[in-house]
Every structure is written in C-alpha cells, then in structure tokens.
Amino acid sequence: MTKIKQLEDKAREIRRSILKMVGAAGSGHPGGSLSATDIVTALYFKEMNLDPHNPDWDERDRFILSKGHAAPVLYAALAEKGYFPKEELQTLRRLDSHLQGHPDMKKTPGVDMTTGSLGQGISAAVGMALAGKLDQKDYRVFTMLGDGEIEEGQVWEAAMSAGHHKLDNLIGFVDNNRLQLVGKTEEILDVHPVGEKFEAFGWHVIEIDGHDMKEILKALDEAKEVQDKPIMVVANTVKGKGVSFMEGEAGWHGNAPNEEELKKALAELH
Amino acid sequence: MSEKIATRDAYGEALLELGKKNEDIVVFDADVGSSTRVKHFAGEFPERFFQMGIAEQNMVGTAAGMATCGKIPFVSTFAVFGTARVADQVRNSIAYPNLNVKIAVTHAGITVGEDGATHQAIEDIGIMRSIPNMTVIVPGDAVEAKEVVKAAAEYDGPVFMRFTRGGVPVVFDEEEYEFKWGKVMPIREGSDLTIFATGVMVGEALDAANRLKEEGIEAEVVNVHTIKPIDVEGVIASAKKTGAVVTAEEHNIYGGLGSAIAEVLGENHPVPMKRVGVKDTFGRSGGPEELMDYFEISAEHVMSAAKEVLKRK
Structure with a gap:
C-alpha cells in the first residue's frame, strides 16, 4: 500500500470518528472539522515528530488548532495516534470528559495550546516558534486557521510579527473553505485573496487543494526548504468534505447529525 | 515626606536583577519599554527581549506560547493596554490554561497625570480580579515593588502586577521588608x-x-x-x-x-x-x-x- 493510500484511509477513519463523536455529543462543529481533516491527517501521520507516550516532550513538533471549534478533528487524530483510547471520543462535550467543546491543553493529552477564541492560536504558535529559535531547537510549529478566523485583527498582528522575526520554523494553514457560521465568507467580510495578504506580511505562500494528499505532502516538503520566512499554506477546501449532504453547506458549521443523518454519512465513508 | 521613587523604576531594576539570575526570564514590550523601564533588561539581555511593536493582543498570545515552552515571560505595557485592551487574550490564552506569564503594567491609575483619561487605568484591578487563576498584586512603594517582582517570578502561574508612573513615597525599610504572598x-x-x-x-x-x-x-x-x-x-x-x-x-x-x-x-x-x-x-x-x-x-x-x-x- 502506498503512503498516500495509507494516509487517505487514515483520513477516512478520522472523518468517521468526527461524525460519530459529534453525533454522540449532539453538538459540535462537523463542517470545519471535515474540511481540515486531510491536512491534520498528513501532519499527525506523516509530517510531525511526536511521541504519544510523552506528550510534553521538549523536542516535539507542535500543532496549534487556532480554529479551535474544529476540536473533533484534533481529538480524532490524537486518539488515532494513541494519545488516549479511541472510545473516549464518544464522551466529547460531556461533564465527565476530558474532551472539552474547544481544545484544552490542561485536560487533553497531546493538545499543545488551549484555543477557541479565534485569532489567538496563531500568536501562541509565534511564541513557540520564537522559543524554539531562542533555545536553538529543531522542532517546528504548525498551526491551522480558518478563513473566517482570519477576519480577526490579531491574526494580522501575529502575521506581521512572524514575518518580522523570520520564523521559518512556523508553518501555517488556512483552511480556506469559504464558509463561516452565518454564510459565505465573501459576503460576510471578504478576506480573499488570502495568499497575497500573507505574502505582503513576509510569508512564503503555497496554494494547494487541501483534500489532495499528494499536494499536501508536496507543500510540506516545500516548507522544509524555505529559509528566513514563515510558511502559509492556503488550502482550498470544502466545508463538510466527505459527506455529500454536508459539503458546502454553512448550516453544518455548528450542528450535529441526528441518528439517521449519521448513518447516512458513515455509509458514504466506507 | 520621605524620598519618592516610581514603582516602575523599581520594576525595571528588579527585572534586570532577575534576568541575571534566571535564564528563563523573557520580556515582551509593545513599544513603551523606555517608559515601562524594561529597557534596562533589553540592554543587558537583547536575546531574551522581544519587541512586539504596537500589537498588544499578539504580544500576550506570543507570551502564552512561549510559556508553554518553559519560559517565564514578563509582558509589559501601560495598564490600560495590558488589561482592557487584551482582556480576552489574557483570559483565554493565559489564565484559562494557567500559564506562567507575568503581566506587569505601569502607568496605572489617575496619577499618570497629564496624558488624561485614555491613559489612566481605573478598571484594571477589577478586570484582572474577575479572571479565574489570576493573582493580582499592587505594591505600595519601590521597596515592596522589587520584592513583588521576585516573588512573582518564583510563583508558577499568571500574576498581574500594577506599577505607577510617578514617584511614590518610600514607606518600607529595605532591610526589614518581607513580602508574604497573599497576606495583608x-x-x-x-x-x-x-x-x-x-x-x-x-x-x-x-x-x-x-x-x-x-x-x-x-x-x-x-x-x-x-x-x-x-x-x-x-x-x-x-x-x-x-x-x-x-x-x-x-x-x-x-x-x-x-x-x-x-x-x-x-x-x-x-x-x-x-x-x-x-x-x-x-x-x-x-x-x-x-x-x-x-x-x-x-x-x-x-x-x-x-x-x-x-x-x-
């Protein structure tokens, strides 16, 4: 089996976990989790240097889910990677669970930063990347933002800062699914074109199809070669990717599938 | 009246001393370092001093990220900009994950003087006090301010410290003063x-x-x-x-x-x-x-x- 095929299978398994846990919780954010799945899969199962048995390992690569509402994709990847048992995914958002509605670094093993208030994760990523430079460590810092999220002004403060400090150990992704809670990003507050903006702030920008595993891996290889600039991968994605009735529908931003919808969705992901 | 020293001056001196003793101390500035007195630290330890520009929200978030890597960040700006302006960043990126970041603000209160209301924080203690995990300390003079800074660096968790722009009478004896954490x-x-x-x-x-x-x-x-x-x-x-x-x-x-x-x-x-x-x-x-x-x-x-x-x- 090729590496690409293995990663695609893993991504399908993660999508199934996302749907099952959000279904069990009765709330959560499936749309933006599914659009981010292929990239998160590539990071956790190919790119990042991690040790699930030692989540706080100093030398590990970091991943900060700046679009914290996509917590289900992160939890699914962490469980799949062995940070905690997969069964625990079904406890998402429950009072007795360590899986909060948004990522909590103090409750969930493997979560590198508490996020959920949009625009803040990228700043934390800048801090981790700066610390890496200061300590002359080789780890890299990955962060994922939503295209809706980049409407937050703090993102551009962070972007300016990362460019200024030439943080080539920082690799960002914009999950460019063009939908946010209420509707289309271009109608609510148009952030496009995204790539040109980051370029203007001193980033090396790579634009890809965020569901094409080959393109994702190629972008990650390219990122390794970049010097003196942070890297932003603008990933064109489809919100709700993998489930026909969720794809491209803003309504699935923050709604859980009912039992019937879950069955239908899982049937599409075999 | 006894000698007057601004508590921001004591902060700047104490920070420099701390920097000599503890390599994990890092300092963040938002283009006011000459006024907050972190300039002394910046001059001595340029590699551990981060000039973040007039971008306080990112400064706070960056400090949080650095704290996850074992550093002890001191974030300094004027009280208005280090509290109300960044309240959500302090809440969600520092206090909620209980990260070891010190928010040390100067130019607090009306004694800022001539700059007027936009620069006179009168709600900063209230904002910080209502955030869980946050410790709030306001030193009464320069002697106390120095001890507060040392104690904050030793404590593992978020601490808010409030310093003055103007001179404050020295009321404590440097030889005898002992700071007792959390005690009146x-x-x-x-x-x-x-x-x-x-x-x-x-x-x-x-x-x-x-x-x-x-x-x-x-x-x-x-x-x-x-x-x-x-x-x-x-x-x-x-x-x-x-x-x-x-x-x-x-x-x-x-x-x-x-x-x-x-x-x-x-x-x-x-x-x-x-x-x-x-x-x-x-x-x-x-x-x-x-x-x-x-x-x-x-x-x-x-x-x-x-x-x-x-x-x-």
Missing part, C-alpha cells in the same frame, strides 16, 4: 478603625493616620498588596479588632480593593465601611497630586472617610 500587612497599630490601602494609597493612608492621631483617632493601617487572592483571615481579624473600615485605592470604587474587602466583610463580619477611590468616573488631564485632590482620594479624603465611618460605628 498591618503597618500601623490602631484601635478605632482600619484603613485598608493598596498601591499609592498606602502612603496616603499612613499620612492620614498620623494626622488623625492629632485629633485623637487611632487608625490601624493595613497594606493590602495582594488583592487576589484576598487574605480573608487577615481582613476579618483587623475589622474585628477595630469595628470600622475605610478602603483606599487609586482605582474605581467598583471592582478593586474596596469591593474585595466589602465581599469579605459582608459575608463574614459586617462593620461600618467607606470606600475611598475614583467614583465611577473617567480621569482627566492634570498634575498627579492635583488629580488626587480633584478625584477626592488624597490623605484628606481618607481622613474624612475615617471620621464618617466612626460616626456609624
């Missing part, structure tokens, strides 16, 4: 009433107490450097002893020291009480001492408040 500090014995004071008001309260003595009133003065967690036992003990309380702070009467003391006494030992502070209004331009009089928080006003509570005793 009685600094003058008295039996008629207690004046709980914080920050620049510690000196004003002592002045008021000395003048009240001339009128036959014995005021106990208690320095409350740590407003959160408030020393419940210490506050109750003094209120029980004197039976009347005045609070004094260079801050809005809502949300700060007066509120904290009222919460403790209201639930445990109600006594006649009066809060001296800015009366829910914004500041304005003027000289620091003029403003203390204008906003009715100088020693004279502490004295008036003392006489008023004694009538209700």
Whole structure:
C-alpha cells in the first residue's frame, strides 16, 4: 500500500470518528472539522515528530488548532495516534470528559495550546516558534486557521510579527473553505485573496487543494526548504468534505447529525 | 515626606536583577519599554527581549506560547493596554490554561497625570480580579515593588502586577521588608478603625493616620498588596479588632480593593465601611497630586472617610 493510500484511509477513519463523536455529543462543529481533516491527517501521520507516550516532550513538533471549534478533528487524530483510547471520543462535550467543546491543553493529552477564541492560536504558535529559535531547537510549529478566523485583527498582528522575526520554523494553514457560521465568507467580510495578504506580511505562500494528499505532502516538503520566512499554506477546501449532504453547506458549521443523518454519512465513508 | 521613587523604576531594576539570575526570564514590550523601564533588561539581555511593536493582543498570545515552552515571560505595557485592551487574550490564552506569564503594567491609575483619561487605568484591578487563576498584586512603594517582582517570578502561574508612573513615597525599610504572598500587612497599630490601602494609597493612608492621631483617632493601617487572592483571615481579624473600615485605592470604587474587602466583610463580619477611590468616573488631564485632590482620594479624603465611618460605628 502506498503512503498516500495509507494516509487517505487514515483520513477516512478520522472523518468517521468526527461524525460519530459529534453525533454522540449532539453538538459540535462537523463542517470545519471535515474540511481540515486531510491536512491534520498528513501532519499527525506523516509530517510531525511526536511521541504519544510523552506528550510534553521538549523536542516535539507542535500543532496549534487556532480554529479551535474544529476540536473533533484534533481529538480524532490524537486518539488515532494513541494519545488516549479511541472510545473516549464518544464522551466529547460531556461533564465527565476530558474532551472539552474547544481544545484544552490542561485536560487533553497531546493538545499543545488551549484555543477557541479565534485569532489567538496563531500568536501562541509565534511564541513557540520564537522559543524554539531562542533555545536553538529543531522542532517546528504548525498551526491551522480558518478563513473566517482570519477576519480577526490579531491574526494580522501575529502575521506581521512572524514575518518580522523570520520564523521559518512556523508553518501555517488556512483552511480556506469559504464558509463561516452565518454564510459565505465573501459576503460576510471578504478576506480573499488570502495568499497575497500573507505574502505582503513576509510569508512564503503555497496554494494547494487541501483534500489532495499528494499536494499536501508536496507543500510540506516545500516548507522544509524555505529559509528566513514563515510558511502559509492556503488550502482550498470544502466545508463538510466527505459527506455529500454536508459539503458546502454553512448550516453544518455548528450542528450535529441526528441518528439517521449519521448513518447516512458513515455509509458514504466506507 | 520621605524620598519618592516610581514603582516602575523599581520594576525595571528588579527585572534586570532577575534576568541575571534566571535564564528563563523573557520580556515582551509593545513599544513603551523606555517608559515601562524594561529597557534596562533589553540592554543587558537583547536575546531574551522581544519587541512586539504596537500589537498588544499578539504580544500576550506570543507570551502564552512561549510559556508553554518553559519560559517565564514578563509582558509589559501601560495598564490600560495590558488589561482592557487584551482582556480576552489574557483570559483565554493565559489564565484559562494557567500559564506562567507575568503581566506587569505601569502607568496605572489617575496619577499618570497629564496624558488624561485614555491613559489612566481605573478598571484594571477589577478586570484582572474577575479572571479565574489570576493573582493580582499592587505594591505600595519601590521597596515592596522589587520584592513583588521576585516573588512573582518564583510563583508558577499568571500574576498581574500594577506599577505607577510617578514617584511614590518610600514607606518600607529595605532591610526589614518581607513580602508574604497573599497576606495583608498591618503597618500601623490602631484601635478605632482600619484603613485598608493598596498601591499609592498606602502612603496616603499612613499620612492620614498620623494626622488623625492629632485629633485623637487611632487608625490601624493595613497594606493590602495582594488583592487576589484576598487574605480573608487577615481582613476579618483587623475589622474585628477595630469595628470600622475605610478602603483606599487609586482605582474605581467598583471592582478593586474596596469591593474585595466589602465581599469579605459582608459575608463574614459586617462593620461600618467607606470606600475611598475614583467614583465611577473617567480621569482627566492634570498634575498627579492635583488629580488626587480633584478625584477626592488624597490623605484628606481618607481622613474624612475615617471620621464618617466612626460616626456609624
């Protein structure tokens, strides 16, 4: 089996976990989790240097889910990677669970930063990347933002800062699914074109199809070669990717599938 | 009056000393380092000093990220910009994950003076006090300020510290002073009433107490450097002893020291009480001492408040 095929299978398994846990919780954010799945899969199962048995390992690569509402994709990847048992995914958002509605670094093993208030994760990523430079460590810092999220002004403060400090150990992704809670990003507050903006702030920008595993891996290889600039991968994605009735529908931003919808969705992901 | 030193100067010196002893200390500035006095640290340890520009939200988030990597960030700017402007970043990126970031702000309160209301934080203590996991400390003079900075660096968790722009009378003896984390500090014995004071008001309260003595009133003065967690036992003990309380702070009467003391006494030992502070209004331009009089928080006003509570005793 090729590496690409293995990663695609893993991504399908993660999508199934996302749907099952959000279904069990009765709330959560499936749309933006599914659009981010292929990239998160590539990071956790190919790119990042991690040790699930030692989540706080100093030398590990970091991943900060700046679009914290996509917590289900992160939890699914962490469980799949062995940070905690997969069964625990079904406890998402429950009072007795360590899986909060948004990522909590103090409750969930493997979560590198508490996020959920949009625009803040990228700043934390800048801090981790700066610390890496200061300590002359080789780890890299990955962060994922939503295209809706980049409407937050703090993102551009962070972007300016990362460019200024030439943080080539920082690799960002914009999950460019063009939908946010209420509707289309271009109608609510148009952030496009995204790539040109980051370029203007001193980033090396790579634009890809965020569901094409080959393109994702190629972008990650390219990122390794970049010097003196942070890297932003603008990933064109489809919100709700993998489930026909969720794809491209803003309504699935923050709604859980009912039992019937879950069955239908899982049937599409075999 | 004794020598006056701005507590921001003490902060700058203490930070430099800390930097020499602890390599994990890193300092963040938002283009006000010459005023906040972190310039001394910056000059000595340029590799551990991060100039973040006029971008406070990112500064706070970056400090949080660095704290996850074992550093001890001190984030410094003016009190207005280090609290209200970044309240959500402090809440979600620092306090909620309980990260080891120190928020050290200068230019607090109306004694900022001529710059006026936009630069005079009067709600900063209230904002920080209402955020879980946050410790809130307001030193009363330069001697205390230095010890507070050292203690904050040793404590693992978020700490908010508030320093002045202008000179504050030195009330403590450098040789004898001992900072006790989370404990009130009685600094003058008295039996008629207690004046709980914080920050620049510690000196004003002592002045008021000395003048009240001339009128036959014995005021106990208690320095409350740590407003959160408030020393419940210490506050109750003094209120029980004197039976009347005045609070004094260079801050809005809502949300700060007066509120904290009222919460403790209201639930445990109600006594006649009066809060001296800015009366829910914004500041304005003027000289620091003029403003203390204008906003009715100088020693004279502490004295008036003392006489008023004694009538209700």
